[in-house]
Amino acid sequence: MPAVQETVxxxxxxxxDQYKYGFxxxxxxxxxxxGLSEDTVRFISAKxxxxxxxxxxxLEAYRRWLTMREPTWARVDYPKIDxxxxxxxxxxxxKALASLDEVDPEILKTxxxxxxxxxxxxxLAGVVRPEGERRVAVDAVFDSVSVATTFKEELKRAGVIFMxxxxxxxxxxxxxxxxxxxxxxxxxxxxxxxxSAVFSDGSFVYxxxxxxxxxxxxxxxxxxxxxxxxxxxxxxxADKGAYVSYLEGCTAPxxxxxxxxxxxxxxxxxxxxxxxxxxxxxxxxGDADGKGGIFNFVTKRGDCRGTRSKISWTQVETGSAIxxxxxxxxxxxxxxxxxxxxxxxxxxxxxVDSGTKMLHLGKNTTSRIISKGIAAxxxxxxxxxxxxxxxxxxxxxxxxxxxxLLIGHDCGAHTVPYIEAKNxxxxxxxxxxxxxxxxxxxxxxxxxxxxxxxxxxxxxxGFVKDVLQQLPMEFAVEAQKLISISLEGSVG
Amino acid sequence: xxxxxxxxxxxxxxxxxxxNGLNLSVEKGKVVAIMGPNGSGKSTLxxxxxxxxxxxxxxxxxxxxxESILEMAPDERAAKGVFLAFQYPVEVPGVATMTFLxxxxxxxxxxxxxxxxxxxxxxxxxxxxxxxxxxxxEMLRRAxxxxxSGGEKKRNEILxxxxxxxxxxVLDETDSGLDIDALKxxxxxxxxxxxxxxxxxxxxxxxxxxxxxxxxxxxxLAKGKVVKSGGKExxxxxxxxxxxxxxxxxx
Numbered sequence: 001m002p003a004v005q006e007t008v009x010x011x012x013x014x015x016x017d018q019y020k021y022g023f024x025x026x027x028x029x030x031x032x033x034x035g036l037s038e039d040t041v042r043f044i045s046a047k048x049x050x051x052x053x054x055x056x057x058x059l060e061a062y063r064r065w066l067t068m069r070e071p072t073w074a075r076v077d078y079p080k081i082d083x084x085x086x087x088x089x090x091x092x093x094x095k096a097l098a099s100l101d102e103v104d105p106e107i108l109k110t111x112x113x114x115x116x117x118x119x120x121x122x123x124l125a126g127v128v129r130p131e132g133e134r135r136v137a138v139d140a141v142f143d144s145v146s147v148a149t150t151f152k153e154e155l156k157r158a159g160v161i162f163m164x165x166x167x168x169x170x171x172x173x174x175x176x177x178x179x180x181x182x183x184x185x186x187x188x189x190x191x192x193x194x195x196s197a198v199f200s201d202g203s204f205v206y207x208x209x210x211x212x213x214x215x216x217x218x219x220x221x222x223x224x225x226x227x228x229x230x231x232x233x234x235x236x237x238a239d240k241g242a243y244v245s246y247l248e249g250c251t252a253p254x255x256x257x258x259x260x261x262x263x264x265x266x267x268x269x270x271x272x273x274x275x276x277x278x279x280x281x282x283x284x285x286g287d288a289d290g291k292g293g294i295f296n297f298v299t300k301r302g303d304c305r306g307t308r309s310k311i312s313w314t315q316v317e318t319g320s321a322i323x324x325x326x327x328x329x330x331x332x333x334x335x336x337x338x339x340x341x342x343x344x345x346x347x348x349x350x351x352v353d354s355g356t357k358m359l360h361l362g363k364n365t366t367s368r369i370i371s372k373g374i375a376a377x378x379x380x381x382x383x384x385x386x387x388x389x390x391x392x393x394x395x396x397x398x399x400x401x402x403x404x405l406l407i408g409h410d411c412g413a414h415t416v417p418y419i420e421a422k423n424x425x426x427x428x429x430x431x432x433x434x435x436x437x438x439x440x441x442x443x444x445x446x447x448x449x450x451x452x453x454x455x456x457x458x459x460x461x462g463f464v465k466d467v468l469q470q471l472p473m474e475f476a477v478e479a480q481k482l483i484s485i486s487l488e489g490s491v492g
Numbered sequence: 493x494x495x496x497x498x499x500x501x502x503x504x505x506x507x508x509x510x511x512n513g514l515n516l517s518v519e520k521g522k523v524v525a526i527m528g529p530n531g532s533g534k535s536t537l538x539x540x541x542x543x544x545x546x547x548x549x550x551x552x553x554x555x556x557x558x559e560s561i562l563e564m565a566p567d568e569r570a571a572k573g574v575f576l577a578f579q580y581p582v583e584v585p586g587v588a589t590m591t592f593l594x595x596x597x598x599x600x601x602x603x604x605x606x607x608x609x610x611x612x613x614x615x616x617x618x619x620x621x622x623x624x625x626x627x628x629x630e631m632l633r634r635a636x637x638x639x640x641s642g643g644e645k646k647r648n649e650i651l652x653x654x655x656x657x658x659x660x661x662v663l664d665e666t667d668s669g670l671d672i673d674a675l676k677x678x679x680x681x682x683x684x685x686x687x688x689x690x691x692x693x694x695x696x697x698x699x700x701x702x703x704x705x706x707x708x709x710x711x712x713l714a715k716g717k718v719v720k721s722g723g724k725e726x727x728x729x730x731x732x733x734x735x736x737x738x739x740x741x742x743x
Contacts, residue, residue, distance in 0.1 A: 444578065
C-alpha cells in the first residue's frame with residue numbers, strides 16, 4: 001500500500017497545523033447586506049437574474065422557514081446560531097464570464113493550491129498522463145458562485161448537461177421546474193427550507209436516456225469569506241437507462257468563528273438508471289480547543305423513481321465542527337436499490353451525527369448500508385440510521401453494518417438504528433461493532449518497524465477498506481491521505 | 493563483545509517486580525534457549541527487548557552491538573534488527589498480510605536509509621519464503637492473522653522474520669499450541685534462518701522444541717534471573733527433573 005507511505009510523508013510535511021486548506025484567498029467580493037429577510041432573498045434572486053417563478057419559489061420557502069424551528073434531536077451540541085449575523089451571498093467581484101481566462105487568477109491559484117485542476121486545456125495537453133487515467137469534469141463553487149466548469153463542450157456532445165445551477169435555471173427552466181424540490185420539498189426540514197430560500201449556486205446535471213456519462217463529474221466547494229454561509233443546491237437527474245458518477249469535495253479557511261453550511265442535494269434516477277454520488281468532505285473542523293469550524297447541516301436525498309434504478313452514496317467525512325447529515329434513498333421503483341457507504345472520522349472536538357435513511361416503498365427493493373465511524377481525541381461520533389419497509393414493499397431487503405473504532409480514551413461512538421417494517425416479508429439485518437485500536441495492535445506493527453503514525457494509518461485503512469473500495473480510484477487515494485491527516489496527533 | 497548484552501536488568505510491571513538483576517549475553521550467530529517455569533519472566537524479557545510500554549526498567553541496561561536500546565522506540569529497535577515472534581500474534585483486520593509485510597519492510601529500510609524494495613522484487617521474496625513455510629498465496633491476501641489457525645499464525649510469524657531478516661530474533665513460546673507437524677514446519681523455517689550474522693533467543697517452556705531447533709546454550713530462568721546455564725543437554729535434564737528444583741533458588 002504505497003499510499004500509506006505517501007500519507008505519512010504528507011503528514012510529516014505539515015508543520016503545526018493539520019489542516020492544510022486553511023488559507024484565505026485575498027479577493028474582493030460582493031456581498032448581500034448582512035442578515036436574512038425577504039430583501040435578502042430578492043437580492044440573491046436578482047443577482048442571479050432569475051425568472052419570477054424562481055423568486056416566488058424562494059419566497060415561499062422563506063415564509064415557511066419563518067414558522068419552523070431548528071431541530072434538536074441530533075447528538076450535537078453547539079452555540080445558538082444567530083441567523084441575522086451572517087452573510088447569505090458572497091461572490092468574487094470579477095465574475096467568471098465566457099472562459100477560464102476571465103476567472104480571477106487569485107481564484108485559480110486557490111484551486112491550484114487545493115490540487116483541483118481547473119484548466120482543462122492543461123489537462124487535455126497533459127504532458128505525461130498515466131495510462132488509463134480518467135478525466136474529471138469539474139465545476140468549482142467559490143463562496144456563493146460557480147467560477148468555472150470544465151469539459152463543457154465534450155459533455156455537450158454526449159448530451160449531458162453539467163452546469164452551475166444558476167445557469168440551469170435560466171437555460172433549462174423546464175427541467176429545473178420539473179425536478180427542483182421534487183425529492184427534498186421546500187418544507188422538508190429547517191435547514192433544507194433555509195437553503196431553498198437563499199441557495200446561491202451548485203451544480204446541475206442531466207443525463208439523457210441511455211447515456212453513460214463519459215467522465216466523472218465533480219464539484220469543488222470552497223467557503224472563503226468570513227461570516228458567510230454557503231448554501232449550495234445540487235440536482236442530478238439520470239434519465240432512463242443513464243449512468244453518472246459524481247464527486248464532490250469541500251474545504252474552507254481556518255477561522256475562529258463558526259461558518260454555516262446548509263446544502264441540499266437531490267438525485268432522481270429513472271427506470272434502469274444509476275447514480276453514484278461520492279463526497280470527500282474536509283471542511284475546516286475547528287482548532288485543537290474546538291474554536292471555529294464549519295457547522296455542516298446538509299440534506300441529501302436520492303429518489304429511485306424508476307424500476308431497477310440504483311442510487312449509491314459514498315462519503316468520507318473528515319471535516320466540520322458539527323456534522324448533521326443523512327444521505328438517503330427513497331426506493332420507490334420496484335426492484336430498485338439503494339446503497340450507503342460511509343467513513344466518518346472525528347478528532348479534536350468534532351461532533352458527527354450522520355447516517356442514512358433507506359425507505360423501501362416498492363417491491364423487491366434492496367439496500368445496503370456500510371458505515372465506519374472513527375472517533376479520536378475528544379470527539380463524538382454517532383451513526384443514526386432509519387430503515388423502513390412500507391405496506392406494499394414486498395420482499396424488501398436491507399443489510400446494515402455499522403462499525404465504530406475508538407482511538408484514545410476521551411472520545412465516544414454511538415449507534416442509533418431505527419427499523420420499521422410494515423410488510424411481513426421484509427428482511428432487515430443489522431450488525432454493529434465497536435472496537436478500540438488496541439495498544440497490542442499498535443505494538444505489533446511498531447515491532448515490525450512502523451512508526452506510531454504508520455501503524456495507526458495502516459490499522460485505520462484496514463478498518464475502512466470496505467468503504468474505500470467503493471470510491472472512484474483517484475478519490476480513494478485522496479481519501480486515504482485525508483484519513484491519516486485527520487488522525488495526526490491522535491496517537492502517541 | 494557479545495551482540496546482545498543484558499546487564500543486571502530489573503523490571504517491574506504495575507509495581508510488581510518481574511526481572512531481578514537478569515544477566516544474559518548472546519554471541520553473534522548463536523542460538524540461545526531460555527527455559528523456565530511459568531511466571532519466571534521469560535515473556536517479560538522478550539517484551540522488554542522489543543520495547544513494549546508498561547514495562548518499567550528500574551535498573552540495568554540492554555546493549556545491542558554495544559549500544560543501549562532502552563530509550564529507543566519499538567520501531568527504532570526493529571530497524572536495528574530486533575525481531576519478536578509473538579506468543580500470541582495479533583490480528584490486524586482489513587490489512588492483507590502482503591501489505592503489512594511491505595509496509596513493515598519499507599518502514600525499516602527507510603529508517604536505515606536504504607532504498608525501498610520494488611514491488612516485483614518484494615513479491616518474489618515473499619512468495620519464495622512463503623512456499624517453504626507452506627503458506628499459500630491465498631493466505632498472503634488474507635488479513636493479518638484474522639481467521640488463521642494457531643499453526644498458521646506461528647508460520648506467519650516466521651514468514652515475517654524471514655522477510656525482515658533481523659539480526660536478533662526473539663521467539664516467544666513459538667511452540668505453544670502447535671501439534672508436532674506444525675512444530676516441525678516452524679522449526680525448519682527457523683533453522684533455515686540460522687546464520688553467522690544472526691543471533692536468536694528461543695524462549696520455551698518445554699524441551700520438545702529444542703529437539704528441532706538445537707541451541708548452542710541453554711539458560712534456566714527462575715524468579716526473574718538466570719539460575720543455571722549449560723549446553724543443550726541441560727534441556728534434557730530439565731525435562732527429566734522438572735523445574736521444582738529451582739523454585740527456591742532466586743528467592
